[in-house]
Amino acid sequence: MPNLIVKLYSVFFKYQQKHLLQTLSLSSLTDQKPTNSFGVSSRPHESIAASNPSFTDGVATKDIHVDPISSLSLRIFLPDTAITSPLPSTHDYGGYLPTPGTFHRKLPVMLQFHGGGFVSGSNESVGNDAFCRRIAKLCDVIVVAVGYRLAPETKYPGAFEDGFKVLNWLAKQANLAACGRLDSQSHIFDSFGASMVEPWLAAHGDPSRCVLLGVSSGANIADYVAREAVEAGKRLDPVKVVAQILMFPFFIGSTPTHSEIKLSSSYFYDKTMCMLAWKLFLPKEEFNLDHPAANPLIAGRQPPLKCMPPTLTVVAEHDFMRDRAIAYSEELRKVNVDAPLLDYKDGVHEFATLDVLLQTPQARLLISIILFCCCPPNAIGSHRTFLNYLVLKTLRASVFASQFSLVCGHSRTVLLGEQGMIANLMNSRVTLFGSYSRLHMRVQLLLRKLPALKMQILPCWCLAGNGIDSAPDLSESEEVLGSELKALNLLVKGT
Structure with missing residues (x-):
């Protein structure tokens, strides 16, 4: 109420x-x-x-x-x-x-x-x-x-x-x-x-x-x-x-x-x-x-x-x-x-x-x-x-679940990792939702891991933020992706 x-x-x-x-x-x-x-x-x-x-x-x-x-x-x-x-x-x-x-x-x-x-x-x-x-x-x-x-x-x-x-x-x-x-x-x-x-x-x-x-x-x-x-x-x-x-x-x-x-x-x-x-x-x-x-x-x-x-x-x-x-x-x-x-x-x-x-x-x-x-x-x-790229289902596992749901047809959505990253696979494109500083790093690493997806790099900002985060830091190792890569691989194999 x-x-x-x-x-x-x-x-x-x-x-x-x-x-x-x-x-x-x-x-x-x-x-x-x-x-x-x-x-x-x-x-x-x-x-x-x-x-x-x-x-x-x-x-x-x-x-x-x-x-x-x-x-x-x-x-x-x-x-x-x-x-x-x-x-x-x-x-x-x-x-x-x-x-x-x-x-x-x-x-x-x-x-x-x-x-x-x-x-x-x-x-x-x-x-x-x-x-x-x-x-x-x-x-x-x-x-x-x-x-x-x-x-x-x-x-x-x-x-x-x-x-x-x-x-x-x-x-x-x-x-x-x-x-x-x-x-x-x-x-x-x-x-x-x-x-x-x-x-x-x-x-x-x-x-x-x-x-x-x-x-x-x-x-x-x-x-x-x-x-x-x-x-x-x-x-x-x-x-x-x-x-x-x-x-x-x-x-x-x-x-x-x-x-x-x-x-x-x-x-x-x-x-x-x-x-x-x-x-x-x-x-x-x-x-x-x-x-x-x-x-x-x-x-x-x-x-x-x-x-x-x-x-x-x-x-x-x-x-x-x-x-x-x-x-x-x-x-x-x-x-x-x-x-x-x-x-x-x-x-x-x-x-x-x-x-x-x-x-x-x-x-x-x-x-x-x-x-x-x-x-x-x-x-x-x-x-x-x-x-x-606004193809989100209800985010029940995220902090925004009680605030809104974003629905679109013809989409598949998976919640990745503890950071609440969202990946959407639609028309051979993956979009990651999260902080700006981590997005480009993740996309670059995923492009090397999954070249068959032909992903497009999209600008993206933190949903809860009031502006743009700090500049992307690409120095982190591939281990930072952790469960995200595994979940994304499963998603791709399931299509």
Whole structure:
């Protein structure tokens, strides 16, 4: 069961959120004005964190307004690991500005969509800022937090269109940056004389490694953007969506699942609040719990599931929407999409992103799992195998058994030795999970012992750690593997 702090905060959160939903419902009934196309991207009650283009706590942030006819905005989080040379003591505008004509380290780009039931939340809120800052720093990625338009001011499909508009904007930025690199002396300006190229993304963003991350209602947006990206194909070049992460998806349907019945009055978001949010988001004439925005498993939805990118789904034990997210993950695995499912015991809806719960061990552990999703595809071999190495069964013999289980089909898993090392044999590839300092040593030794496996060396970090361990020490003898080699040999012979 969740602890007392979670329970008390849930009571406060539900009271505040229900009051907001009821207020918005009344205002939408009395206000006869047409839908506001400009919209709003935050509520007055939200606590907003200021952006800072200098590297505070190892991450620099800036806000961008990308659409002059709507409130759509972005907050970019750039980790200091992208900087390969010492920073000057001063900058023209008080923050980091990449130097033209020099080498810049490229990082994956993650589009993040916040939660809030489509009616609240903000990409600039204190909780979302801290969450994105942590992901950027620990996962070594550029996070672009999307401030999409909220309901009921902007009904469906406003928020969904905003998400895909940002992906198109990212493609435009990549192409403009490429044009600028053809002639280092040339600059691209808009009609107002301002540079159209976002310097952080132009210098450090790798659009061919784009990951979508959505939280709660943001997961619905991320899934929509992934589908649109599949259908767009090469029209988005050089942007490639290599994976998506759906955290506590806001999925629902007309036929109740077991969790929707059993957990209808669950912590934080319950069924009553969910129904109010969907009524505010969907146009009255389109309201249907099997609407494509609400139910990902309705028949005839395009594109086919087999075309979807690798998808990590995160669910919590005490989230009433969990079963439909699990069903979606299962359907993806049935058509051979890499779709691991991360199920947190004693977890509640949005436990990893709510400001009060950000420092819990569960939230920290989840960031470490997300870190694996941000490994460069060229270290794995192809985009199709982007999440294959997250193929863990329930770790009953490890210290994490009571915290989460990670499930994926078509896998074989063995627990090796006293160190809790995990080896997965899948498609002639072995992946070891453990501390960074021991991983490369083990892989090198195993490559010499078992060359027939043709293993790929994957970057890997300690699940319980808050960063990267010390550099690999390959001086240890082969005896250090001990029972691991024997167990791995048995595993290989059994295939």
